[in-house]
Amino acid sequence: xxxxxxxxxxxxxxxxxxxxxxxxxxxxxxxxxxxxxxxxxxxxxxxxxxxxxxxxxxxxxxxxxxxxxxxxxxxxxxxxxxxxxxxxxxxxxxxxxxxxxxxxxxxxxxxxxxxxxxxxxxxxxxxxxxxxxxxxxxxxxxxxxxxxxxxxxxxxxxxxxxxxxxxxxxxxxxxxxxxxxxxxxxxxxxxxxxxxxxxxxxxxxxxxxxxxxxxxxxxxxxxxxxxxxxxxxxxxxxxxxxxxxxxxxxxxxxxxxxxxxxxxxxxxxxxxxxxxxxxxxxxxxxxxxxxxxxxxxxxxxxxxxxxxxxxxxxxxxxxxxxxxxxxxxxxxxxxxxxxxxxxxxxxxxxxxxxxxxxxxxxxxxxxxxxxxxxxxxxxxxxxxxxxxxxxxxxxxxxxxxxxxxxxxxxxxxxxxxxxxxxxxxxxxxxxxxxxxxxxxxxxxxxxxxxxxxxxxxxxxxxxxxxxxxxxxxxxxxxxxxxxxxxxxxxxxxxxxxxxxxxxxxxxxxxxxxxxxxxxx
Amino acid sequence: xxxxxxxxxxxxxxxxxxxxxxxxxxxxxxxxxxxxxxxxxxxxxxxxxxxxxxxxxxxxxxxxxxxxxxxxxxxxxxxxxxxxxxxxxxxxxxxxxxxxxxxxxxxxxxxxxxxxxxxxxxxxxxxxxxxxxxxxxxxxxxxxxxxxxxxxxxxxxxxxxxxxxxxxxxxxxxxxxxxxxxxxxxxxxxxxxxxxxxxxxxxxxxxxxxxxxxxxxxxxxxxxxxxxxxxxxxxxxxxxxxxxxxxxxxxxxxxxxxxxxxxxxxxxxxxxxxxxxxxxxxxxxxxxxxxxxxxxxxxxxxxxxxxxxxxxxxxxxxxxxxxxxxxxxxxxxxxxxxxxxxxxxxxxxxxxxxxxxxxxxxxxxxxx
Ligand SMILES: Nc1ncnc2c1ncn2[C@@H]1O[C@H](COP(=O)(O)OP(=O)(O)OP(=O)(O)O)[C@@H](O)[C@H]1O
Ligand SMILES: [Mg+2]
Numbered sequence: 001x002x003x004x005x006x007x008x009x010x011x012x013x014x015x016x017x018x019x020x021x022x023x024x025x026x027x028x029x030x031x032x033x034x035x036x037x038x039x040x041x042x043x044x045x046x047x048x049x050x051x052x053x054x055x056x057x058x059x060x061x062x063x064x065x066x067x068x069x070x071x072x073x074x075x076x077x078x079x080x081x082x083x084x085x086x087x088x089x090x091x092x093x094x095x096x097x098x099x100x101x102x103x104x105x106x107x108x109x110x111x112x113x114x115x116x117x118x119x120x121x122x123x124x125x126x127x128x129x130x131x132x133x134x135x136x137x138x139x140x141x142x143x144x145x146x147x148x149x150x151x152x153x154x155x156x157x158x159x160x161x162x163x164x165x166x167x168x169x170x171x172x173x174x175x176x177x178x179x180x181x182x183x184x185x186x187x188x189x190x191x192x193x194x195x196x197x198x199x200x201x202x203x204x205x206x207x208x209x210x211x212x213x214x215x216x217x218x219x220x221x222x223x224x225x226x227x228x229x230x231x232x233x234x235x236x237x238x239x240x241x242x243x244x245x246x247x248x249x250x251x252x253x254x255x256x257x258x259x260x261x262x263x264x265x266x267x268x269x270x271x272x273x274x275x276x277x278x279x280x281x282x283x284x285x286x287x288x289x290x291x292x293x294x295x296x297x298x299x300x301x302x303x304x305x306x307x308x309x310x311x312x313x314x315x316x317x318x319x320x321x322x323x324x325x326x327x328x329x330x331x332x333x334x335x336x337x338x339x340x341x342x343x344x345x346x347x348x349x350x351x352x353x354x355x356x357x358x359x360x361x362x363x364x365x366x367x368x369x370x371x372x373x374x375x376x377x378x379x380x381x382x383x384x385x386x387x388x389x390x391x392x393x394x395x396x397x398x399x400x401x402x403x404x405x406x407x408x409x410x411x412x413x414x415x416x417x418x419x420x421x422x423x424x425x426x427x428x429x430x431x432x433x434x435x436x437x438x439x440x441x442x443x444x445x446x447x448x449x450x451x452x453x454x455x456x457x458x459x460x461x462x463x464x465x466x467x468x469x470x471x472x473x474x475x476x477x478x479x480x481x482x483x484x485x486x487x488x489x490x491x492x493x494x495x496x497x498x499x500x501x502x503x504x505x506x507x508x509x510x511x512x513x514x515x516x517x518x519x520x
Numbered sequence: 521x522x523x524x525x526x527x528x529x530x531x532x533x534x535x536x537x538x539x540x541x542x543x544x545x546x547x548x549x550x551x552x553x554x555x556x557x558x559x560x561x562x563x564x565x566x567x568x569x570x571x572x573x574x575x576x577x578x579x580x581x582x583x584x585x586x587x588x589x590x591x592x593x594x595x596x597x598x599x600x601x602x603x604x605x606x607x608x609x610x611x612x613x614x615x616x617x618x619x620x621x622x623x624x625x626x627x628x629x630x631x632x633x634x635x636x637x638x639x640x641x642x643x644x645x646x647x648x649x650x651x652x653x654x655x656x657x658x659x660x661x662x663x664x665x666x667x668x669x670x671x672x673x674x675x676x677x678x679x680x681x682x683x684x685x686x687x688x689x690x691x692x693x694x695x696x697x698x699x700x701x702x703x704x705x706x707x708x709x710x711x712x713x714x715x716x717x718x719x720x721x722x723x724x725x726x727x728x729x730x731x732x733x734x735x736x737x738x739x740x741x742x743x744x745x746x747x748x749x750x751x752x753x754x755x756x757x758x759x760x761x762x763x764x765x766x767x768x769x770x771x772x773x774x775x776x777x778x779x780x781x782x783x784x785x786x787x788x789x790x791x792x793x794x795x796x797x798x799x800x801x802x803x804x805x806x807x808x809x810x811x812x813x814x815x816x817x818x819x820x821x822x823x824x825x826x827x828x829x830x831x832x833x834x835x836x837x838x839x840x841x842x843x844x845x846x847x848x849x850x851x852x853x854x855x856x857x858x859x860x861x862x863x864x865x866x867x868x869x870x871x872x873x874x875x876x877x878x879x880x881x882x883x884x885x886x887x888x
Contacts, residue, residue, distance in 0.1 A: 323759060344761035353759065361759045364752045375749065375760040379742045387741045 019097050019177045019209060020081050021045045022067070027076035029062055031418065033410025036062040037073070038233040044178065049200060049210040051220040051241070054230035055253055055450040056422025057408035060213050061103055063230070064180045067211075068100040069093035099176030101167040103183045103213075103421045103448070104359055107155045114138060114151040117170050134173075141172050145199040157285050159310045161188050168199075179203065180211045183421070185219055186448045189308050189476050197223050215422075215450050217246045229253055254452050262458055262483055265466065269486065270299030271334075273470035274320070274439045279329035281319050289315035291494040292329070297439070297470040302461065304485030304502070305474045307514055312494040313474045314356055317443050320472070321353045322346045323361070333439055347376055352437035354428055356444050356474070362428040365417035369409050370398040372416050373431050405430035406456070421448045426457075433460050440464060443474040458484060478510065492516045539817065542867035543831075546860040553855065557848060564846045571841020572834035578841075580718030584790060586833030588613065588804065590727040591782025592811025593818065593825040594734045595651070595775030600820050601738060602771030603751035608654055608669030609779045609808025610800040611676030612647040616780025617787045617803065618680055619646035621794040622688065624706040624787075632709025639710060640784045647780015648773050650676065655772030659765035665772060673808070677800045684796045702795035712789035723785035730778060734822040747771055779808065805836070813861050835860065 022044050029037040036059040044050040052060045065071045067078065069087030078085055080096055087093045090100070107116050114135045135151035142149045147165045155163060164187050171179055181200075185193045200210055200223060214220050220227060220241070227244055229236040229252040236252045251257060274297040283289030289312045297303045307313055318324035320331055322343040330339045333349050355361035363372040374383050374394050382393040398412040407426045409419055416424060425448055432440065442461065446454040461484060465471060475481050481488055482502060489499045490513035497513040500506075551561035572582050592609040599606040620643035627635045650672055657663035684701040693700050712721040738744035750757040750767045758764050786803075787794060796802055814832050818824030839853040 321759070342761075342763065343759055344763060347761040355759065360753070360755050362756065364749055364756050366752050367749070371745070375756070378745055384742045387743055389740055389742060389745060391740075 018207065019046060021079075022098070022178055022209060023079040023082075024063070024067060025077050025079065027063060027066060027078075028074045029059075029066060029071060030074055031410070033414070035233050037066070039076070040230070040233070040235055042228060042235070044209045044211050046177070046207045046209045047204055048225040049204055049212055049223055051224035051227045052211060052213045052230065053215075053217075053220060053227055053249060053253055056426070056448075056453055057420040058230040058253075058450075059233040060230055061182055061420065064100060064182055064211060064213070067093070068098060068180060094174060094176070097175075097177040098180065099171030099174055099178065100180040101164070101171055101182060101184055103186075105163050105167055107163055107166060109156040110154065112152050112154055113149060113158075113166050113169075116155060116166060117151075117173050137173065138169060141169055145172065145202065146195050147199075159314070161192055161309050164188060168196075177207070178209045178211075180213075182213045183215070183448055184212070185214055185216060187309075190478070191308065193219065215448065215454070217249055217451070220249070221246065231255060250451055253450065262455075262462060264462060264484075267300040267466055267486075269301040270468060272296045272332075273299045273334055274472060275330075275332040276316075276320070277330045277332075279316070279319060279331065280327045281315050281324055282327060283312075283315055288327075289494050290319065290326070293491070293494065293496055295472075295489055295496060295499075297472050299438075299468045299470050300465055301486045302465050302471040302473055302484050303499075304481035304488045305472060305491055306478060306481050306488055306510060307491035309476050311491050313443070313491060315494075316491070317353070317356070317441050317472075317474055320441055321351060350435075350438035352432040352435055352440045354432050354440070354442045354445050356447075358425055358428050363416050363424065366415055368413045368415055369402065369407065369419070369427060370394055370412040372427060373398045373401055373412075376431065377435065401427075401430040401434060404434075406453070422450055422453055425449055426453060429457055429460070433464060436467070437464070437469050440469050440471045441474070442471060444476065445473070446475075446477070446480060478507070482507075490514055538867045538871040539864055542863040543860055546856070546863040549859055549863075550856045553852060554846075554848070557852065559846045559848055564842050564848070567845035568835075568838035568842040570838075571845075572838035574841075576716070577718050578837065580716065580720035581837045582830065582834045583724045584719050584721070584833075585805075585836045586829045587724045587727050587789070588782045588786055588807035589811045589814045589829035589832055590731065590825060591785065592779045592807055593815035593829055594727075594731055594822055595778035596812050596815035597734060597818075597820050597822050597825060598738065598747065598778075599651075599771040599775035600815065601751045602747040602767060603754065604655070604658065604665050604768055604771045604775075606651065606654070606669055606772055606775040607666050607809075607812070608651060608672050608772075608776065609811050610804050610806075611669070611673035611808070612650045612776045612779035613783035613786070613804045613808050614673075614676040614680050614800055615650045616643035616647040616783030617794055618683060618688075618783075619643045619780070620784030620787050621703055621706065624710045625688075625703060628707050632707070632711075635707070636710040636712065636788055639788060640781060643784025643787075644777050644781035647783060648777035650780065651776020652769060652773035654776075655769035658772070659768040669772075673800060677796075680794075680796050680800075680803075681798060684794060688794070690793075700795075701798075703793045705793050706788070710788055711792060712785070719790070721789035723789040726785060727782075728826060730781070731822045731826050734778075738822065743767075743770070779811070782807070782811075810836075810857075810861075813865065817864050 024040065024042045027037050027040040040063055042063060054060050062071065066073050069090045069092050078087065085096060108119065111119065114131050117138055118131065118134045138149065138151045147169065149162065149165055149169060155166065158166070164184060184196060188196060204210060212224055221244060224241045226238055227241055227249065228238040229249065231253060276293055276295040279290050279293040280288060281290040293316060295303070305313055315324060319326045322341055326339060330337055332338065333351060336349065338346060338349065359365060363375065374397065377383055378389060383390055395412060401407070402409060402412060405426050407430060408423050416427065419427065429445065445461065446457050449457060461471060473481060473484055482505065485502045487499055488502050488505050488510065490497045490510060492514060493516065497516070497518055547565065554561040554564050571578055573579055592613065596606060620639040623639040623642045624635060627638065654665050654668040654672055657668045658665045681701065684703065688703050690702055690704040692704065693702070712723055714721055715725065738748065746762050747767050747770065749762055750764050754764050800808065810832055814829040815825050818828035835857060839856065843850055843853055
């Protein structure tokens, strides 16, 4: 190689044709038992943010996976700049300048950020030598778009929000001019959402075309230029954001009026059911994530744990449910000291858990809906007799939960992994709430749910409160915490900054505590 | 429209036939090698088929060869489904066989059926201990099970060599001064009954019953459910209250149990004594490894493992005959066996990928 050796191919700024307009026409996609997309027309232009709305299972992700070349449509066509194209795989789509950030991340956990970014690149044969340059470019991009990311950090060390940023970086790195974001804000804190929106607006000005999927109507209204609503795989309509309203959109999505208010009857709290005393635990990165947490939740009470994500919420939940060892302190359920107990024993005591990472902790993707619904209770009657599983009972129970919780699935034998994101969440909720729990740890229970499902889940959690369940509600969504909780605890850097009654809560004050200012 | 449906069904059928193509391809490459050696491949393969299926005796021999593969393969179904890779079939066969031999020799004079049963059970338990050790090491000390099972294979072989050259050696050998490393012949009362007047013995039937048992165990019991859950997602298993360590141990323990039973059956049904040529292969004929392939070929399904073990059993018996008839070096037989394994495993990867694509994507007709 002579002087001026060529830069590695993936760093060369390839002159891509810029995308002015992407169109999908008459897209039909069938899966066994469902028509996920039914003659869908959709288009997005350079310099606009086009939001895609719809209930869980409406077909949003499917439509975007078709645009990204992951699925082949049964019918219909895709046009880029008016020219008909066919994407046989995501590689084709990436080459055409289309990038996608998935609802469920697709990162390699044992790899670093830089390795993950370099990994999927079509022609990065020599990336091992060039990780430094990749890292430098990552820092550059992160700076431009206002992210904080350490290129040398391992994925498994990152919070969900941070992993999300890596996914976005991956797409930006490839210089995509069409960016598809499938529920990007579901895992972000309000501050992070603001940051993301700044980035997106910046990108819009630079002439990117952006597709944005979200269930949060406020976000959709504030960021997008046009909004397309899907219902049951069909387009209900496309409207300019300027002319849309929350209630109007909700009606389009659900097909009926949606109530945004919740009934919260008075419940006299009972005995302390969950008690946490001076709890210390390490985080994954080897620094203490919990530094002396004290908290109690009474029967019939919902305590909301508010805080910027990454301040120990996940670790606290994991210690309580037995997935992480505490270093010091005690956890009591009822009168029993359960510190360090394995999950099995805790489940036996009536502890239910809605994990934040539903796919990883909440179920087995390859197992059927039915098997996942009895994942915890299969060793007990009526689901088994002796060591034999009782299939008719399992089927009966599964069918009932599918109906009660409105889990959209072709059948109970469908594997969990082919359900839409929101329906996976509904399944986990169904399993956990139907066990009549004494104590419920609910981490981000409505993340990724559509408005009617959110309404439904919140009602179920309140119902559970009336039945005397002690609930610890961990949520990044302050509105959710305010509308459900009896008391609100704020966590900051592994410590509880203060606990306030929710009637007396003051958003300003909560915000200060979340930023680390002690309460009065 | 219906064209598309048909083309999809057609593609589906083809995908399921890939393993068959793989075997044919392996034979084709094998044929090239035979030609290279100056042997007429037609004659060679004809003798192979005859050796495997030519007459009642041949079929019986094929089934006899199938039996240990099936036992090992069934254990593999359980452990692989439980997310642990058991490479210890050889060692587990050996310890099972040794334990059964010791019991059968020690219990001379007891009623045959009783002694045989006790010997089989002891063999199974010895295998279970051998597998269980690896399971314990993995679950509690985080020792990689591939390494530990391979190490345990060595330990089993050296233990066998020591015992057969020492304490367990046939007293007659010692008296005559031949010192062949083998035990005395087991009492005839413990010989497994013959099913037809061939070498076919009761062991094959036991193996098939065990296959049905394993099927029921994996898919109809809570324990099987848990093993499969652990195999699919340790994290989700843990979170749903499954004692992941216990089921890790159990997976390897059961793999060892069935392999150990297989070893005991080999002794009581085929060899009627324990012997060694210094390696595990001398006794097992590689069943501890071929059983893994048989299980994979049977898609880790206990019932699928029956026909696939039968296929590999046929290959082994047929190859013997072929070697005798066309006088090719035995290395070629090993090579052919290896080729089939390679192609089948390779085709399995392709088949899965295609199947996944077929599930996900609709096959689209070529445009224009
Ligand atoms: N790979 C697949 N196999 C079978 N069915 C699938 C598959 N992917 C999606 N589906 C089905 O297609 C429908 C649409 O799913 P999709 O994931 O597009 O919904 P969504 O609008 O993204 O919902 P959510 O808001 O819950 O993410 C659902 O009924 C789902 O069960
Ligand atoms: Mg989706």
